[in-house]
Amino acid sequence: MSKTSFLNPFKAIKYLFEKPQTLQYPFEVKEIADRYRGFHKNNWDKCTGCGNCADICPNKAIEMVKIAELTAKPEEGMKDERPQLDYGRCCFCGLCVDICPPGSLTLTKDFFHIHFDTNTFTFIPKDEKMDKETYKSEKDYSIFQASITHRKENYDGFSPDMQYALFEPDRVEMPEIEPDVRKLSFIEQVIGYNKEEARQEAGRCLECKLCEEACPANLKISDYIDAIYRDEPKESLEKIYEDNPIPSICGRICMAHCEDACSLHIRGDSLAIRWLKRYAADQIKNFKEELELKPGTATGKKVGIIGAGPSGLSLAYFLRLQGHEVVVYDELPGGGGVIRTGPPIYRLPLEAIDKDVNYIGSLGVDFKFNTRVGKDIEFEQLLKDYDAVFMGIGNTVSFSTRVANSEKCVLALDFLKDNKIGEMRKVDKQVVVIGGGNVAMDVARETIRLQHLQYPDDKSLKTMVVSLEDWGKLPATDVEIKEAKEEGIEFNPAWGPKEVVLDDKGNIKGLLCKKVKSVFDENGRFAPSFYEEQEKFLESSMIIEAIGQKPDFSFLPENLSDKLKFTERKKVKVDENGMTSIPKVFAGGDIVNINLDAVTAIADAKVAAEGIAKFLLNNKNK
Amino acid sequence: MRELELYFGPQHLGMVGNFSITLKVEGDRIVKADANPGYLHRGFEKLMEQRTWMQNFPLVCRINVVEPDHMELIYSMAVEKLAGIEVPERGKYIRSIFCEMARVASHLFGLWAYANMLGFDTVAHWAMYHRDILLDMFEELTGARVYHIYVRPGGVRRDFPDGFIDRLVKTLHKIGGKVPDYNATFFENRLFQKRAEGIGVVTREEAIRMGAVGHTLKATGMKYDIRKIEPYAAYDQVDFDIPTRTGGDAYSRLLTIRDDMIESVHMIFKLIDKMPNKGEVYTKTPNPFKWKIPAGEAYVRCESSRGELGLYIVSDGGDKPYRAHFNTPSYNHGLTVLEKALEGESISDVGNIMISLYVVPPEIDR
Numbered sequence: 001m002s003k004t005s006f007l008n009p010f011k012a013i014k015y016l017f018e019k020p021q022t023l024q025y026p027f028e029v030k031e032i033a034d035r036y037r038g039f040h041k042n043n044w045d046k047c048t049g050c051g052n053c054a055d056i057c058p059n060k061a062i063e064m065v066k067i068a069e070l071t072a073k074p075e076e077g078m079k080d081e082r083p084q085l086d087y088g089r090c091c092f093c094g095l096c097v098d099i100c101p102p103g104s105l106t107l108t109k110d111f112f113h114i115h116f117d118t119n120t121f122t123f124i125p126k127d128e129k130m131d132k133e134t135y136k137s138e139k140d141y142s143i144f145q146a147s148i149t150h151r152k153e154n155y156d157g158f159s160p161d162m163q164y165a166l167f168e169p170d171r172v173e174m175p176e177i178e179p180d181v182r183k184l185s186f187i188e189q190v191i192g193y194n195k196e197e198a199r200q201e202a203g204r205c206l207e208c209k210l211c212e213e214a215c216p217a218n219l220k221i222s223d224y225i226d227a228i229y230r231d232e233p234k235e236s237l238e239k240i241y242e243d244n245p246i247p248s249i250c251g252r253i254c255m256a257h258c259e260d261a262c263s264l265h266i267r268g269d270s271l272a273i274r275w276l277k278r279y280a281a282d283q284i285k286n287f288k289e290e291l292e293l294k295p296g297t298a299t300g301k302k303v304g305i306i307g308a309g310p311s312g313l314s315l316a317y318f319l320r321l322q323g324h325e326v327v328v329y330d331e332l333p334g335g336g337g338v339i340r341t342g343p344p345i346y347r348l349p350l351e352a353i354d355k356d357v358n359y360i361g362s363l364g365v366d367f368k369f370n371t372r373v374g375k376d377i378e379f380e381q382l383l384k385d386y387d388a389v390f391m392g393i394g395n396t397v398s399f400s401t402r403v404a405n406s407e408k409c410v411l412a413l414d415f416l417k418d419n420k421i422g423e424m425r426k427v428d429k430q431v432v433v434i435g436g437g438n439v440a441m442d443v444a445r446e447t448i449r450l451q452h453l454q455y456p457d458d459k460s461l462k463t464m465v466v467s468l469e470d471w472g473k474l475p476a477t478d479v480e481i482k483e484a485k486e487e488g489i490e491f492n493p494a495w496g497p498k499e500v501v502l503d504d505k506g507n508i509k510g511l512l513c514k515k516v517k518s519v520f521d522e523n524g525r526f527a528p529s530f531y532e533e534q535e536k537f538l539e540s541s542m543i544i545e546a547i548g549q550k551p552d553f554s555f556l557p558e559n560l561s562d563k564l565k566f567t568e569r570k571k572v573k574v575d576e577n578g579m580t581s582i583p584k585v586f587a588g589g590d591i592v593n594i595n596l597d598a599v600t601a602i603a604d605a606k607v608a609a610e611g612i613a614k615f616l617l618n619n620k621n622k
Numbered sequence: 623m624r625e626l627e628l629y630f631g632p633q634h635l636g637m638v639g640n641f642s643i644t645l646k647v648e649g650d651r652i653v654k655a656d657a658n659p660g661y662l663h664r665g666f667e668k669l670m671e672q673r674t675w676m677q678n679f680p681l682v683c684r685i686n687v688v689e690p691d692h693m694e695l696i697y698s699m700a701v702e703k704l705a706g707i708e709v710p711e712r713g714k715y716i717r718s719i720f721c722e723m724a725r726v727a728s729h730l731f732g733l734w735a736y737a738n739m740l741g742f743d744t745v746a747h748w749a750m751y752h753r754d755i756l757l758d759m760f761e762e763l764t765g766a767r768v769y770h771i772y773v774r775p776g777g778v779r780r781d782f783p784d785g786f787i788d789r790l791v792k793t794l795h796k797i798g799g800k801v802p803d804y805n806a807t808f809f810e811n812r813l814f815q816k817r818a819e820g821i822g823v824v825t826r827e828e829a830i831r832m833g834a835v836g837h838t839l840k841a842t843g844m845k846y847d848i849r850k851i852e853p854y855a856a857y858d859q860v861d862f863d864i865p866t867r868t869g870g871d872a873y874s875r876l877l878t879i880r881d882d883m884i885e886s887v888h889m890i891f892k893l894i895d896k897m898p899n900k901g902e903v904y905t906k907t908p909n910p911f912k913w914k915i916p917a918g919e920a921y922v923r924c925e926s927s928r929g930e931l932g933l934y935i936v937s938d939g940g941d942k943p944y945r946a947h948f949n950t951p952s953y954n955h956g957l958t959v960l961e962k963a964l965e966g967e968s969i970s971d972v973g974n975i976m977i978s979l980y981v982v983p984p985e986i987d988r
Contacts, residue, residue: 009813011806012744021751033758034783035765056910058677093680093771098779099910107765158765164780166676166910203909229912 026143032109036157037092039110039148040085040125044070046104049079050208050263053096053105056166061089062096065124074213077261087113087121087148094158101167101206101263103160110155112146120148128153162267169268172201174275179486183445184452186345189483190252190275195231198279201272202229206263211273214261216595216603219243221258221273228276233283234290240277241293244602245317245360246310248352249336251278253343255477255597281352287359295364296323301616304329304386306373306555309337310598311392311589313357314605315612316365322613326365327386331372333421335360338394338590339598341417342439344446350421374555383584387619388612391572391580392589392601395549401434405500408508409434412443412546419446427451428542429460432511434497435546436467441480443546444489463489464538466511468519468528470494492538496530500543510539551591569594577611578604586612625653628969632661636973638735639983641956643976647969655964655972657957662987670946675701676910678943680771685948686985687768688731691724692926693948694773699854700935700946701775703920707905709855713777715897718856720763720772721924722886722893723790726797727756728927729883736876736977737808740817745808752797759790777904787894794887801884809880818873822963822975825870832962833954836929837882838979840866841874848925860892872978879980882927914941928952928980952985 023030032038049070054062062083070080083096083105097105105125113121128135135153136142142150162169175191176182182189193201207222215221220239227236240247254274262270284290301324305312308330316326332340335357339348361367373379382389398411410425412435418425429451433444444465451461465484467474470493474481485491495513503509515534521527553561565573565581571592578586588604590596628645631637640661646654666685670678682697683690695717702709709717730753737746757767762783764770772779808814824834826842839846847864849857865881867874907913917939923932932949956979963975 006812009807009811011803015744030758033761033765035763035780036761037765037771056677058673058680091680091684091769091771092766094765094779095676095680095910161780164904168906168909203912205912206909207911226912 029143032157034157036109036111037094037107038157039087039108039113039123039151040083040096041106041108041127041156042083042125043104043106043127044082044130046102046266047082048077048102048104048210048263048266049081050077050101050206050210051079051081051083052099052101052206052208052263053083055207056095056099057090058093058095059089059091061086061091067124072213074210075257075261077210077214077263077265079210079213082124084122084124087123088118095166097158097160098164098166099206100160101208101268102266103162106156106160107158108151108155109157110146110148110151112143113148115147123148165267167206167264167268168204169264171204171269171272172197174272179483179488182346183448183487186446186449188349189346190278192282193272193275193279198228198276199231202226202276204264205229205271208263210261210263211258211271215258216593216600217243217606218603219258224280225271225273225276228280233280236280237284237287238291240280241291243606244599245314246356246598246602247277247281248355249310249339249348250598250602251275251281252348252352253339254599255595257595257599281355287355288362291359293321293363295320298325299323299616301325301387302327302385303388303390303612303616304382305390305392306330306382307337307392307394307589308332308335308357308367308369309392309394309589309601310339311394311601311605311608312337312390313360314602315390315392315588315608317360317363318605318609319612320360320363320365322609324612324616327368328365329368329371329373329377329382331370331375333369335367335369337392338396341413341420342442343420344416344442344449345420346445346449347442372555379555379557379560387584387616389585390608390612391585391587391591392605393551393553393555393591395551395590395596397550397552398545399548399550401497401545401547403497403499405502405508406497406545408500408502409543409545412439412544413549415443415544416446419450424450424453427454428540429455429458430462430464430540431542431544432464432466432538432540433544433546434466434511435548436465436469436493437475437546437548438477438480439549440465440467440546441476441484443544445484445487447544448487448489462540464492464540465489466492466495466497466513466538468494468496468516470516473519492536495536496528498530498532498535501537508541508543510537511543512537575611576607577614578608579611579615584615624648630969630972636739638739638973638977639981641976641981641983641986643960643964643972645964645969645972650969652964652967652969652972655961657961659956659983659986662984664984664988666988667946667948670943672942674910674941675705675775675913675915675943676907679774680769683769683771685988686926686950686982688982689724689728689927690769691721691773692924692931694771695721695855696922696924696931696933696948697935697946698773698775699922699924700920700933701915703922704918704935704937705775705907705915707776707907709777710902710905711856712781712898712901713903713905714856715859715893716778716782716903717773718860719790719890719893719897720770720778721855722890723756723759725886725927726794726883727753727760729879729886730756730797732879732927732977732980733804733808736974739973739977740814742808742811742814745804748800748804752800755793755796759786759793762786762789774904774907776907777902779904781903791891791894794890798884798887801880804880809877815873817971817974818876818978819869819871821872821971822967822978823869823871824959824963828962829870829959832958834929834959835951835954836925836927836980837875837878838929838955838959840864840882841868841878842870843868846930848923848930852923854922854924856893856897859896860889862889862892872975875978875980912941914939923949926951928955928982928985948985948988950985950988952980952982955979956981956983956986 072080224239589601631642734749764772929951938944
């Protein structure tokens, strides 16, 4: 080892003449890095209260607390809870930021807090807009007062970034038949997930359960999704059957309110909950053999159900599990009600309906098909024979536009029904469909298929949709509109029918339309107004009206139909037990709720099932 | 002369960290040393069994205060091995650069402790300052100064921010430019040489027998480095040297640390030159709430600034580790090697030797 000079260390003396490196804190403050992980900030407008931050927190520093000023909106996936931080536990890892599905949670560059009171270390973060007290402008901020509640505004540090999110925002694409192919026949459009796809999609679920609150029937969604992820389709189906006895149907045509509430939906695609339900239902080939559900012990009570639609089927199932004897009447040759006649075969094949109906039948529910109440059997007879009667008759009669010569038009439900369970209708080469809802889309899309089947290789085929509502306000779902467009359907939004124009022979020549000024009046009531002078003529020889449907109460005898009370929105009025104003008559489904879909009908059936159980029990005691 | 029992630490000015050594002394010569750990047991390995695979990486870094980064790295490597996850190329380079930054920061911290212990306050302050400006770079890259929580299973959490490389190079040049001053005032200072030369000698045979790793082994002339033996991250992509010395004493160990630090800086420059400009920095891992790893076990190792660091991890197919166990370099150095190295030395050199062996007590207890 070479010996160095004793004077060598004195080279350090030069540092005496340099500027000191020590910062004179707090007068001299170092700039904080842009990614700094300091105190939380939460944008309450974006936050849904899903609680994923609390779930991932390794130190359980985050607790979801109820906020009195907030109102929960389950249908929008909004909870009235917001995260509360305990800075005695937080390790500032930022996992909460990376998992936050709406991206509302951010870490800021503020980190300074000293206090005698440990309670001040628990804090519900808000953002600058909500909490002007905490976030100070440059002018009002003082480092001598710096604390959790005295922070700089717009001082974001570690921020949410989709590129590094811990969840998977993209949905596993559902294999579908291409528009050019599917419009040529009634082939089922959606192919369905295979096992790998289903498990991958189920693996995206964050288990925040916003969907379960949004679902009218409150299905245990995260449980059955998790069972699919664990590759247990039977367990999954059993979970579904706790609340929904028609999984093959709902797995295809459910309006999926759950998917609108899904927390992944905000910055990515919502979980494909409906398709996963369909996967679970399709995996089990024979429900009767695999599921171990048994009817309850016989109670000796009899319930008659009118209509084998979703509400009637579900109620029959729930009551059967309670042990009651159930008889279901329906005028159609099979179960499903409006679901049997309405949704086109390419969306809901009859086999899927029969699979669910047959299983309910196998539990001992007595189906009396081809039996119309009021014609084949009188309503009073039902009241006499049964301890309770349920009406789930659905909306079975189409409205007409009632413009001049509209009696020459075809009504939507008749058209759909014939195509589904009767003989396929003959269509013309140019067809106009009036209406902008999902039924109108079904009609238009069936029409284009029929046209291609009946006039192969004809270039003049044309299906046009006329709707009062403009783009963006159409009542049909976005997916339906997109798929209809893909199949070549022409849209004429914001036009209303003025007159059906006839030729000399009395055949339809076309539809004369007038421009819509507004659809609703200032009170939000349906009252369309038009620019009468702005006209448009759509040439066609066939017009189908799909502007809505109503129930048919003609089976009710006069003395009872007078007693039946309706709400302001012309719905049958029921109490909290699902009972109508006629004693021992219950109701549910489209005639009661305004959602007009299968899953809400199931929800009604659940209410009625409990109401009927209570009603029967009370009667027994008397 | 009468034999006395002397308790050195945990409350002792010369002790670094919560650690204690029971010394049998004759005069001021140590006859026998008995390492006495356990003051810092926090039960990390047990805690890891309570947390999901994703929740664990913010935890493990806390095992070692001086150098948390290799703990994150080794945990992530173990999970990747168990789950069969491949890290993208750019992610590997970032991991290597990050780990070399950590090595420099850790060595500077060690240098502070050592210089401080011997009374070289000037050097100690320099080392602390230089560590601090390196921590600024960590803050910019990861969002935190000490517990970076940056290396995650699958890769790293964020890419380099804009202009980061330029600022990193500038900072490293600033630190590297002071090496002559460090040499003049410390490494080549005759006072320091007198304090460190021939102190705490560990021969190569002893080192190997007692499981010494890192620079304790390198100071006896062994070229033993996991980065070479079992390359991980991007270490197989760059050419680097393993500095060694032959003395086996405290002075040789310190010079090895210095050379290691210089080599690390050079390696960062090489890595920056070679790393791909674009690309993913991490591989997507499954949903953290549903992530289950097939049953199995894995042992992974890496070269931390103190030597070989190992992690044995077992999965029973669940969403949490069934068992995790760390093999930390300080465990060997602080218990067996230290006891041997202290024999026959003076009481005044206990801290000197302990820090030259780079014993970090939290690593022993975990």
